[in-house]
Amino acid sequence: MSIFSGKINAFAYRIGKSPYLCTLQHDNIAIYNINMYTVIKRLEISAAHQLSLSYPSKCSNLHGHNWIITIHCRSKELNEDGMVTDFSLIKQLVKEELDHKNLNDILPFNPTAENIACWICERVPNCFKVEVQESEGNTAIYEKD
Numbered sequence: 025m026s027i028f029s030g031k032i033n034a035f036a037y038r039i040g041k042s043p044y045l046c047t048l049q050h051d052n053i054a055i056y057n058i059n060m061y062t063v064i065k066r067l068e069i070s071a072a073h074q075l076s077l078s079y080p081s082k083c084s085n086l087h088g089h090n091w092i093i094t095i096h097c098r099s100k101e102l103n104e105d106g107m108v109t110d111f112s113l114i115k116q117l118v119k120e121e122l123d124h125k126n127l128n129d130i131l132p133f134n135p136t137a138e139n140i141a142c143w144i145c146e147r148v149p150n151c152f153k154v155e156v157q158e159s160e161g162n163t164a165i166y167e168k169d
Contacts, residue, residue: 059100060098060099060100061098061099061100061101061102061108062096062097062098062108063096063097063098063107063108063109063111064094064095064096064097065094065095065097065111065114065115066092066093066094066095067092067093067094067095067114067115067118067119068090068091068092068093069090069091069093069118069119069122069123069124070088070089070090070091070123070124071088071089071091071122071123071124071125071126071127072086072087072088072089072125072126072127072128073086073087073088073089073126073127073128073135074086074087074126074128074135075134075135075136076134086126086128089158089159091122091156091157091158092155092156092157093118093140093144093154093155093156093157094154094155094157095114095118095144095145095148095151095153095154096151096152096153096154096155097109097114097148097149097150097151097152098150098152099150108150109148109149109150109151113148113149114148117144117147117148118144118147118148122140127140131143136164137156137157137158137162137163137164138156138164138166140156140164141154141155141156141164141165141166142154142166144156144166145166145167145168151168152167152168153165153166153167153168154166154167
């Protein structure tokens with residue numbers, strides 16, 4: 025049993041194997057189930073880009089990377105096929121669109137890792153987070169609230 029005092033108004037606990045989020049409202053406790061399914065798809069693509077920057081940089085020249093892209097999708101419920109998002113759909117929407125391409129020719133924005141991560145997240149159903157690694161030690165992450 026927990027003791028609540030002061031300004032504590034939310035806490036998480038487990039009932040059996042299920043996590044729940046509880047919100048205290050005066051003397052009432054509302055319990056919300058927050059179980060989620062998550063799938064993660066990791067893709068490797070080769071693509072070139074040329075950045076348009078406000079400062080001198082060698083990245084303003086056309087160059088390429090072997091990108092590692094990690095897509096995170098989640099849902100409270102599975103679709104009719106028992107999936108959050110089909111892995112092959114993620115591959116189709118990302119790898120088949122970007123692999124072995126000049127990103128400047130197919131994307132309508134400055135193709136920074138940050139912008140690419142956001143673009144992917146908006147395209148893939150149930151996606152909430154994308155990590156785009158353009159080289160070792162250089163990763164951009166876009167995550168929806």
